[in-house]
Amino acid sequence: MNKLLLTILILFSFYSYSQSASIRIDGNFDDWTSDLTTFTDTNESLDGIDLLEFQVTNDAEYLYIKVKANKEFDLTDGDIIPHNFFMYLDTDNDSSTGFRVRDDYGAELGIQFGERVLFNNFVNTPKTQVNFSEVGLRAAPTVTSKEFEIAIPRASIPDGINPLFPSPSVKILIRNRTNFDWLPNLNSVFTYTFDETPTTPYQPVDINKSDDSFIRVVAYNTKLNSLLDTNKLDEYERLIKVIQPDVIGFVESADTTIEYIKSLFDSWIPLGTANGWYVKKHGGEVTVSRWEITQEWDLDRQFPVLIDLPDSYGTDLLYTNAHLNCCGADDRRQRQVDEYAAFVLDAKSPGGQITLPKNTPIVYSGDLNLVGLSNQLATLLTGQIQNVGTYGSGAPLDWDDTDFKHDNALQTDIPMAYTWRSDGSNFPPGKLDFIIYSDYVLNAEKTFVIQTEEMPSERLNLFGLQEFDTSTASDHFPVVADFSINRNTLSTKENFVFVNKVFPNPATNKINIQLNVFDTYNIHLYNAVGNLILTTEKETNSIELDINTISGGLYHLAITNSKGERKFIKVLKK
Incomplete structure (x- = not known):
């Protein structure tokens, strides 16, 4: 390699020492903040899908990559909106090993998204085809979009022998072969170094309802x-x-x-x-x-x-x-x-x-x-x-x-x-x-x-x-x-004026309902899943409900006056 070319490669090498981040692979992108490493393409005039930029981050488990284009396409289908979108990962950060994509990239993993073909090529092993499950790759969304986010497990061993990420850094190259769009362009290299700073762990979801009335x-x-x-x-x-x-x-x-x-x-x-x-x-x-x-x-x-x-x-x-x-x-x-x-x-x-x-x-x-x-x-x-x-x-x-x-x-x-x-x-x-x-x-x-x-x-x-x-x-x-x-x-608005007070709440044996107007009232008490427990109708301005025989828990009290106006009140039986 002559000195001029070497100088050009050095000048156009992009090394990223980014911060780790907690990313959700859900097709929303609000967690991809502007402070994450971003590589922006130069202004170009291209037919078809023009790759504009990508962002990169990681946590302890995944390498995350978000790609943005000028128009919608389907990441895993190259026929709906024609594209031939490739991603190459030089995971040992050594251009002399792996599949020779360019002089400056030797890819251990190559992904042809539109045809859903993945290949790996490690040192001393032949180039082999693998599938998404063997790599563990996840992506979103599944419909056409201008943006896609991708997660690749850092512990992935696609061929069952060679770890996908043996190096603390990885070179990333993205290409649309339909219009020869490179990201980064020729004579420019993007290298990402993993950040091992711990991120906020994902909080598991409680499967149980937080309120039985939901x-x-x-x-x-x-x-x-x-x-x-x-x-x-x-x-x-x-x-x-x-x-x-x-x-x-x-x-x-x-x-x-x-x-x-x-x-x-x-x-x-x-x-x-x-x-x-x-x-x-x-x-x-x-x-x-x-x-x-x-x-x-x-x-x-x-x-x-x-x-x-x-x-x-x-x-x-x-x-x-x-x-x-x-x-x-x-x-x-x-x-x-x-x-x-x-x-x-x-x-x-x-x-x-x-x-x-x-x-x-x-x-x-x-x-x-x-x-x-x-x-x-x-x-x-x-x-x-x-x-x-x-x-x-x-x-x-x-x-x-x-x-x-x-x-x-x-x-x-x-x-x-x-x-x-x-x-x-x-x-x-x-x-x-x-x-x-x-x-x-x-x-x-x-x-x-x-x-x-x-x-x-x-x-x-x-x-x-x-x-x-x-x-x-x-x-x-x-x-x-x-x-x-x-x-x-609700189309029938609840009227909160005619009820003065409901007490005690929580209750043990009785619930007292004080009403502002003497009228005919229908009273219904429902359990947390909506089953009717008791009902009564009285012409009065004060009602006492006996709840001594019902079990403890959350209940819903529905009070309806003669005009059909209704108030719902949550009550707790101890």
């Missing part, structure tokens, strides 16, 4: 009717018992029957009510509810039902269990979500096939197979209908004319949001299962994904689970959300 909704793909497989029922039983759902939407359960699913739930979680669990079925979508399902509608691979919540909640719930078409069926998925958006807009307006009371809570969940264009998720959140000739003009879906919301639920024990994993597939794990809701009415108090394979033994023992429960049951994981209702939004 409505727990679960989305769960049971993979090819696996609820019928007796060899998997023990795993499902443990999972369902620890989750304790109020409403759960199963998909890929076409061969099951209503009677069969009901028998499982009545056995696993007896409700002690006359009916037990309520079950409705729509093709492969099966909805199970603690409360009566009073109405149902027929959409393409989407199953809306109206659930009659107990009076203590002050409203019903519109819940839709969905299993959109998979893989390359972007057009079909778009028609499906357009149909759902039109259905919600119909529900918000008088007439049509459905009319809901204003501010009825709305939840939409299921395996949505969002692996292509981001338009489908955008429609579900914003109501922007694409096929306007068939489904009409779109509009905001929530009752306050804003977007619906979805929380990128993280797993209980790792800061990652993927809900599907199949180590035999050439796709990396991804987020396919969602819970979307009207956040004007509903508050998501807790959301999480359960993957038992990532839970340490003490956590498994705490919840009575076993290591391979989720992978044995299905290749999808249960996604859980606990909702409370913002009662100030």
Whole structure:
């Protein structure tokens, strides 16, 4: 190498001694702060996908890389929006070893994302092809985006022999071979040195409800009717018992029957009510509810039902269990979500096939197979209908004319949001299962994904689970959300003026209710899960409730006057 070239390489070498950071692989990027190491490309005029920059950081377990481009593309599919995106890691920081990408890079790991091909090439070993599971690579999001975040385990041994990261530093090179875009460009090298400063550890999620009055909704793909497989029922039983759902939407359960699913739930979680669990079925979508399902509608691979919540909640719930078409069926998925958006807009307006009371809570969940264009998720959140000739003009879906919301639920024990994993597939794990809701009415108090394979033994023992429960049951994981209702939004406003005082609270034997107006009052006392415990009607301005015979715990007191005005009060029985 001549002295001039050596001087150029030295001048354009970028060495990063970055700070470690706690990163969530969830498709959100607010944790990628500006103080993290950033490599920005020079201004260029390129056709197709132009790589603009990447950021790098690490913690004790992972190397994290975030890539940003000028327009949307699908990281793991090079056909939807054409690209040929490669990433090369010179993990021993030695350009003379590994696959010779350029004179200044010898890659021990190369990733061709669009074709989902990975190869490794270590010293004294031939170049071999591996898959995402052998490397342990995770990425988000699974839909098209301008930005993607990637995590690679620092302890990875792809070939079972050679550690992927033998050096305290790594050289990173990114390329779009379709338009010859390099990042960094020729004669420029990026080297990242790991920072061993400890980061804030991830706080595991408590699977239990923090308040029994919350409505727990679960989305769960049971993979090819696996609820019928007796060899998997023990795993499902443990999972369902620890989750304790109020409403759960199963998909890929076409061969099951209503009677069969009901028998499982009545056995696993007896409700002690006359009916037990309520079950409705729509093709492969099966909805199970603690409360009566009073109405149902027929959409393409989407199953809306109206659930009659107990009076203590002050409203019903519109819940839709969905299993959109998979893989390359972007057009079909778009028609499906357009149909759902039109259905919600119909529900918000008088007439049509459905009319809901204003501010009825709305939840939409299921395996949505969002692996292509981001338009489908955008429609579900914003109501922007694409096929306007068939489904009409779109509009905001929530009752306050804003977007619906979805929380990128993280797993209980790792800061990652993927809900599907199949180590035999050439796709990396991804987020396919969602819970979307009207956040004007509903508050998501807790959301999480359960993957038992990532839970340490003490956590498994705490919840009575076993290591391979989720992978044995299905290749999808249960996604859980606990909702409370913002009662100030209910169409029948609660009137807080007519109640003067409720005491003592906590109570032991009696509850005294003092009212400001002499009137006829209906009194209902519900337990934490909405079951009616006692009721009375009196014309008075003072009521005494005998609660001596009920068990201790949290209860909801509903007081309704002759005008239909209602007040809810939480009371605690000691």
